[in-house]
Amino acid sequence: MTERLLVTGATGTVGDPLVRALADRDASVRVATRSPEHARDAFGDGPEPVAFDLGRPETWGAALAGVDRLFLLYPPGSAVSDVREFADAADRVGVEHVVFLSILGAEKFPVLPHRRIERHLAGTGMDHTFLRASWFAQxxxxxxxxxxxxxxxxxxxxxxxxxSFTDARDVAAVAARALTESGHADRAYDLTGxxxxxxxxxxxxxxxxxxxxxxxxxxxxxxxxxxxxxxxxxxxxxxxxxxxxxxxxxxxxxxTTGDVEAVxxxxxxxxxxxxxxxxxxxxx
Ligand SMILES: NC(=O)c1ccc[n+]([C@@H]2O[C@H](COP(=O)([O-])OP(=O)(O)OC[C@H]3O[C@@H](n4cnc5c(N)ncnc54)[C@H](OP(=O)(O)O)[C@@H]3O)[C@@H](O)[C@H]2O)c1
Incomplete structure (x- = not known):
């Protein structure tokens, strides 16, 4: 059965090429954004735009309905608690796998928002893949x-x-694999150029x-x-x-690491x- 994927940050530096990469895959893609009209213009009729704001929990239900796998990012400036509560909501409604965009070296910095979110995700019932990316060339x-x-x-x-500049399009390509293939559960990839x-x-x-x-x-x-x-x-x-x-x-x-090439x-x-x-x- 075709899986339904929810992409948060879909209009962003990684989210945009990720949505485009998923067009070639056998998946039903829902793009989460505060501006669904803009997403419709950007992506055409393929993916399904949904109004989503981490700071407005009333938007979460429609975004998560029927979702099997989730691409999650921490929008700069958002509250870590909102990301954690959204992840809990995803877990509750049966999302099976979350792919989280993190930062290279996050595991060494316990107070970093991305690390706090990683630790929370690892404690949910969802499988997880952490994409710890270096500085984007973009x-x-x-x-x-x-x-x-x-x-x-x-x-x-x-x-x-x-x-060790990484190209956000490579991060998106790795995310597309992690969202649509097996073998990436409970893994962390260090993504560099x-x-x-x-x-x-x-x-x-x-x-x-x-x-x-x-x-x-x-x-x-x-x-x-x-x-x-x-x-x-x-x-x-x-x-x-x-x-x-x-x-x-x-x-x-x-x-630098070999993780992009390995995936x-x-x-x-x-x-x-x-x-x-x-x-x-x-x-x-
Ligand atoms: N830049 C780098 O070099 C780099 C490297 C490694 C990791 N990262 C991490 O990657 C993540 C993304 O950073 P970025 O700078 O590349 O930003 P970005 O993804 O280009 O833009 C932020 C995205 O977040 C969404 N967003 C903003 N506020 C939101 C809200 N309240 N609710 C829901 N979605 C919201 C925006 O979507 P809409 O406006 O459509 O709602 C937009 O798509 C960050 O966690 C960053 O730390 C960045």
């Missing part, structure tokens, strides 16, 4: 695009630190692919925070990004492939 287009387009500059305060790169190397890749000079600015953390704030990012997000880049500066973000049977996408695929977004 942050370069979603957060840092403007400086690249307007100033030919990668403007992040990461010093000489390296990052194939290499750890510093931002000088990233700038060189941008310059080569876009065929124009792109520099790595490496501003101080204060200058970075001030500029992000002036660009309209919220104080909480600016603080989060600045803290993230502080970890990168310390050299803690370069671990997908092909190597993870490189930053060069990402820049080439998104090149139009980076042109002035």
């Amino acid at each position: 942050n370069l287009s979603e957060i840092h695009r403007r400086e690249i387009v307007e100033r030919d500059e990668i403007f992040v305060p990461a010093g000489d630190g390296v990052l 194939p290499a750890a790169l510093d931002f000088e190397e990233v700038a060189e890749i941008f310059a080569a692919v876009l065929d124009r000079p792109i520099a790595y600015a490496d501003p101080s953390r204060l200058t970075f925070a001030r500029q992000m704030y002036e660009r309209g990012f919220s104080p909480g997000f600016v603080a989060f990004m600045t803290a993230e880049y502080s970890v990168v500066r310390l050299g803690r973000s370069g671990r 997908l049977g092909r190597p993870p996408r490189t930053v060069r492939e990402f820049v080439a695929d998104y090149a139009d977004e980076f042109r002035p």
Whole structure:
């Protein structure tokens, strides 16, 4: 019998390519979003949009009705308690398997929201798969695009630190497998790209692919925070990004693993492939 899948965060960086990847699979897909109209425009008639807001439990019942497997994420800024209570509701109505988007290294940080959610999920009756992803290459287009387009500059305060950039499309591909195949129950995958790169190397890749000079600015953390704030990012997000880049500066973000290849049977996408695929977004 065709299984019904519920994708939360379906309009997001991983959720969107996940919904598209699931179109090829024998599954009935319901996309959970606060903007069902937008989802209908984005995904067409295939998947079924449902109004869903973690902060409004009255939307949970319709989203979860008849669902066998769930893709769950922790929307930045949401309450951990809402995610936990939603997971309990999913367990109660008979969801069998939850695939949760987490963060690389989460197991080492007990107070991290993602780790607290992982521990809660492991205590439910559902099978679980944790996708512990490293920093998405898509942050370069979603957060840092403007400086690249307007100033030919990668403007992040990461010093000489390296990052094992993962492509969100690979995370989505792994999620699609975990949601539709057996063998992923009660597993955690550490999802990274194939290499750890510093931002000088990233700038060189941008310059080569876009065929124009792109520099790595490496501003101080204060200058970075001030500029992000002036660009309209919220104080909480600016603080989060600045803290993230502080970890990168310390050299803690370069671990690479073979988990993407082990699940997908092909190597993870490189930053060069990402820049080439998104090149139009980076042109002035
Ligand atoms: N960015 C990275 O490098 C990275 C790396 C590893 C892990 N992660 C984790 O991945 C997760 C997603 O982060 P992201 O930055 O990529 O965001 P995102 O998935 O691109 O966007 C957030 C998603 O959450 C949904 N959402 C927001 N508020 C909601 C609410 N109250 N109820 C239901 N859905 C809500 C939004 O859907 P609608 O607006 O359609 O409702 C949107 O699809 C986070 O937990 C993050 O920590 C991120």
